[in-house]
Amino acid sequence: MSEVRGYSTKVRSHGVVVVGGGIAGVSVAAELARDGPVVLVEGEDELAKHTTGRSAASYIPGHGAPPARALVAASRARFDALADEAGHPFLRPRPVLHVAHDEDEERTLREEMLPLAAVTELTPDGAVARWPALRRDLLRAAAVVEDAQDADPLGLHQHYRRALRARGGEIRTGAPVTVIARHGESWRVGLGDDHLDTDTLVLAAGAWTDRLLALAGAAPVGLRPLRRTIAIVRVPEGAPVRRDDPFVVSAGERWYAKPEGEHLLVSPSEETPAEPGDPRPDELDVARALEHVNAVTTLGLRSVATSWTGLRTFAPDRSLVIGDRPEHRGLHLFAGQGGSGIETAPAAAALAAAVIRGAAPPTDVLAALADQGTTLDALLATRLGAATGPR
Numbered sequence: 001m002s003e004v005r006g007y008s009t010k011v012r013s014h015g016v017v018v019v020g021g022g023i024a025g026v027s028v029a030a031e032l033a034r035d036g037p038v039v040l041v042e043g044e045d046e047l048a049k050h051t052t053g054r055s056a057a058s059y060i061p062g063h064g065a066p067p068a069r070a071l072v073a074a075s076r077a078r079f080d081a082l083a084d085e086a087g088h089p090f091l092r093p094r095p096v097l098h099v100a101h102d103e104d105e106e107r108t109l110r111e112e113m114l115p116l117a118a119v120t121e122l123t124p125d126g127a128v129a130r131w132p133a134l135r136r137d138l139l140r141a142a143a144v145v146e147d148a149q150d151a152d153p154l155g156l157h158q159h160y161r162r163a164l165r166a167r168g169g170e171i172r173t174g175a176p177v178t179v180i181a182r183h184g185e186s187w188r189v190g191l192g193d194d195h196l197d198t199d200t201l202v203l204a205a206g207a208w209t210d211r212l213l214a215l216a217g218a219a220p221v222g223l224r225p226l227r228r229t230i231a232i233v234r235v236p237e238g239a240p241v242r243r244d245d246p247f248v249v250s251a252g253e254r255w256y257a258k259p260e261g262e263h264l265l266v267s268p269s270e271e272t273p274a275e276p277g278d279p280r281p282d283e284l285d286v287a288r289a290l291e292h293v294n295a296v297t298t299l300g301l302r303s304v305a306t307s308w309t310g311l312r313t314f315a316p317d318r319s320l321v322i323g324d325r326p327e328h329r330g331l332h333l334f335a336g337q338g339g340s341g342i343e344t345a346p347a348a349a350a351l352a353a354a355v356i357r358g359a360a361p362p363t364d365v366l367a368a369l370a371d372q373g374t375t376l377d378a379l380l381a382t383r384l385g386a387a388t389g390p391r
């Protein structure tokens with residue numbers, strides 16, 4: 001780690017500096033701005049250009065590893081509170097239908113999903129009644145999460161952005177962080193010709209977070225960006241698809257499908273390792289999504305209206321990564337949101353802000369963690385150890 005010298009601009013001491021303008025960055029910045037000045041720094045000219053703008057926009061109780069599941073649960077009431085603030089909802093009901101088409105999927109459904117409180121078994125006939133496009137003859141087992149919702153990721157992002165500004169926060173776009181160095185007791189964050197000095201630096205840069213840790217001379221978390229593709233497909237005339245159909249997910253996470261306006265949103269649910277960046281869809285992944293859905297339905301999907309790919313970024317244990325590394329005072333992480341960065345945002349941001357400020361963690365989050373049989377330690381960055389190398 002080196003000291004930065006020779007900057008021509010005047011040295012300014014800022015409040016908290018948050019790097020990354022996706023949902024992680026804006027949500028934690030808005031929470032931190034309740035207590036003091038915050039500057040949010042985003043490398044792109046616009047916010048939410050990467051993973052946050054590319055999700056499937058769902059909120060699913062019971063989704064993810066236990067710590068994420070707890071944050072999903074604790075976010076529910078917080079989504080409602082945010083809706084009251086904004087004057088419009090960020091969630092709309094859309095049950096999730098889990099379907100099993102072979103022995104492995106049926107085992108997963110019975111052993112991993114049905115024990116969850118949010119998940120209820122359905123008969124195959126019951127599942128077909130919920131989604132008439134399914135072929136009854138191929139279906140082995142099914143379950144439903146009645147309380148699942150469609151989320152509004154960009155609306156939520158915009159709400160946090162507004163809240164950040166209203167609380168006096170500053171947002172800088174087109175400002176990629178290129179240097180992070182110790183400057184006395186502070187961190188100096190280099191932005192091309194300019195820089196910011198801060199005692200509290202929060203890295204909330206999704207797939208890029210390990211690269212920023214490397215800039216700071218800190219050990220990486222071992223974050224793994226994994227590609228996932230979504231295609232929006234035209235529904236053939238006369239096909240049994242309704243706008244209020246459920247979000248249908250294969251129990252083995254091989255595909256999913258849900259209505260998107262008059263079209264259908266489908267994904268092959270792939271998890272292909274990738275470098276941080278701006279991935280584009282691979283035609284084979286798009287074709288695979290259609291193939292999977294066509295194999296178990298009567299839909300005969302053929303025509304793709306548009307498609308995109310995003311990076312879901314996971315820590316080695318698939319839990320979010322919140323808080324500091326004690327050996328790098330003032331350097332904090334809010335990363336590893338994986339496939340749950342939207343559905344966990346309200347609770348995760350409140351928790352992260354409390355941990356970063358050294359305040360008591362929100363009691364609703366602690367209660368939700370206990371309900372899931374887990375603890376705060378499962379989320380704290382310190383669990384990853386100081387000497388963790390690349391994995």
Ligand SMILES: Cc1cc2nc3c(=O)[nH]c(=O)nc-3n(C[C@H](O)[C@H](O)[C@H](O)COP(=O)(O)OP(=O)(O)OC[C@H]3O[C@@H](n4cnc5c(N)ncnc54)[C@H](O)[C@@H]3O)c2cc1C
Nearest residue numbers: 020022023024043051052056058177206310340341342343
């Ligand atoms: C196909 C798909 C489906 C998904 N479905 C769901 C879902 O249904 N529900 C759900 O909850 N989640 C879902 N997710 C996951 C969710 O979208 C992510 O967890 C979330 O968007 C991650 O947000 P983020 O802010 O961490 O990352 P990002 O949105 O990627 O933001 C990181 C930001 O950091 C910036 N940055 C990087 N390096 C620098 C630098 N050096 N200087 C300045 N800025 C920098 C980047 O430009 C970027 O804007 C899905 C994801 C995908 C890809």
